[in-house]
Amino acid sequence: MSFKNLGLRKELLRAIEEKEYKEATPVQLQAIPIILKGEDLLAGAQTGTGKTAGFTLPLLQLLMNAVGGDTKKRKIRALILTPTRELAAQISESVIGYGKYLPLKSQVVFGGVNIFGQLQKLKQGPDILIATPGRLLDLVSQRAVDLSHVEIFVLDEADRMMDMGFINDIRRIIALLPKSRQSLLFSATFSREIKALAQTLLKSSPQTIEVAPHNTPTELVTQVVHPVDRRHKRALLSFLISSREWKQVLVFTRTKHSANRLAEQLVDDGISAGAIHGNKSQAQRMKALKDFKMGTLRVLVATDIVARGIDIQELPHVVNFELPPVPEDYVHRIGRTGRAGNEGIATSLVCIDESQLLTDIERLLKQKIPTEVIPGYAPDPSIPREPIRRGGGGNRPSHKFQQKRKHFQSHRR
Numbered sequence: 001m002s003f004k005n006l007g008l009r010k011e012l013l014r015a016i017e018e019k020e021y022k023e024a025t026p027v028q029l030q031a032i033p034i035i036l037k038g039e040d041l042l043a044g045a046q047t048g049t050g051k052t053a054g055f056t057l058p059l060l061q062l063l064m065n066a067v068g069g070d071t072k073k074r075k076i077r078a079l080i081l082t083p084t085r086e087l088a089a090q091i092s093e094s095v096i097g098y099g100k101y102l103p104l105k106s107q108v109v110f111g112g113v114n115i116f117g118q119l120q121k122l123k124q125g126p127d128i129l130i131a132t133p134g135r136l137l138d139l140v141s142q143r144a145v146d147l148s149h150v151e152i153f154v155l156d157e158a159d160r161m162m163d164m165g166f167i168n169d170i171r172r173i174i175a176l177l178p179k180s181r182q183s184l185l186f187s188a189t190f191s192r193e194i195k196a197l198a199q200t201l202l203k204s205s206p207q208t209i210e211v212a213p214h215n216t217p218t219e220l221v222t223q224v225v226h227p228v229d230r231r232h233k234r235a236l237l238s239f240l241i242s243s244r245e246w247k248q249v250l251v252f253t254r255t256k257h258s259a260n261r262l263a264e265q266l267v268d269d270g271i272s273a274g275a276i277h278g279n280k281s282q283a284q285r286m287k288a289l290k291d292f293k294m295g296t297l298r299v300l301v302a303t304d305i306v307a308r309g310i311d312i313q314e315l316p317h318v319v320n321f322e323l324p325p326v327p328e329d330y331v332h333r334i335g336r337t338g339r340a341g342n343e344g345i346a347t348s349l350v351c352i353d354e355s356q357l358l359t360d361i362e363r364l365l366k367q368k369i370p371t372e373v374i375p376g377y378a379p380d381p382s383i384p385r386e387p388i389r390r391g392g393g394g395n396r397p398s399h400k401f402q403q404k405r406k407h408f409q410s411h412r413r
Helices: 010-018 026-036 051-065 085-098 115-122 133-141 158-163 167-175 192-201 230-243 256-268 282-294 304-309 327-334 352-365 399-412
Strands: 041-044 078-081 106-109 128-131 152-155 182-187 207-210 221-227 249-252 273-276 299-302 317-320 344-350
Touching: 010 051, 010 085, 026 041, 026 051, 026 182, 026 207, 051 078, 051 085, 051 152, 051 182, 078 167, 085 106, 085 128, 085 282, 106 115, 106 133, 115 133, 128 133, 133 167, 158 167, 158 182, 158 192, 167 192, 182 192, 230 256, 230 344, 256 273, 256 299, 273 282, 282 299, 304 327, 317 327, 327 344, 327 352, 344 352
Parallel strands: 041 182, 041 207, 078 128, 078 152, 106 128, 152 182, 221 344, 249 299, 249 317, 273 299, 317 344
Antiparallel strands: none
8 A cells, every 4th residue: 555545644655655665664664653543552563664653754744733832942842762872873874864855853862972962853843752771861961851731652662672671661751741642652562561551651551562473584585404514504604695695694593703803704704894792892893784774885794783773775685694592582683584575585594502592592483494505515524513602602502591591482372
């Protein structure tokens, strides 16, 4: 269905047309009419489904419907809360892009950068604030942000918020909002914790939509496993990138150290690469992501902490250099490709030590992932299996890893 059939303003349709979007996605078709009616919404939608436009477009329209009075004395009327800096920046770009022909102002705030500049911009009075929990509460404590006039509250990536330990911050923020607001909760999963949060956040009878089954990778993503010895992984990755002429590749590792080391090794192989992870400054992370999008960097090596903040609509290749310790993270990783109707390939380089992780992933997906042995890189059958580095140090699985693994497995049962 065309966006023109959803009752959106001509200014929004003009912005959509300039982005060359023709058809609305399933989450947009379901969410936009509900939000425009002013109803609360609990939406199950994974990344890559178009959910950002699904709440941004109707949010802009609702704010315009109620525009009036002295626009010089602006108040924060919409709050979008998101778990990571990168995702906050992506949403901010969408708000600016879709609202370019509207007189509404927006601002994004997150940690990792100097707070002074954000304080100065807040004095201009944005209509829409996009924020991460920690920085938002910092600004509230300095009385730089007043949330008492918020009309629409969006909690995006709620499941990721839970994973990152933001539940108490979320509750503190909700307590600062007017009870008469409209609330929208988006999550890739509907765990017991998410449902409990929805009961405190949403009105008693919210509308509920779920556009994709839980933990189901998009059909546009082709998955493949290449068995290989651990010591030959980097050589195989370089071979695949060079021989198959991959131009834009997002590679996932389990640790920050692995990300840095792999990026350096790829550069030594003559492949432009950079690393992005939690130890990088916000400026470094944003520059690396910008260079990757523009094609200056051929390979971006990342850890899971930033996985959901990387939004590149036509990203063709995702590589699991190391399988994630939690099967659900595999789904989020490969969800970086196969977006906005574009096909993608998710490649996993799997050594014998990771066989159990692969089994857990296939059990979660309820399918076997096709395997292809690359000539010259076949695993040596005489190499014994050893414990993988699951906790970031040493060869034994850490207690923290074991606890996290048990936590996720218990929630799947």
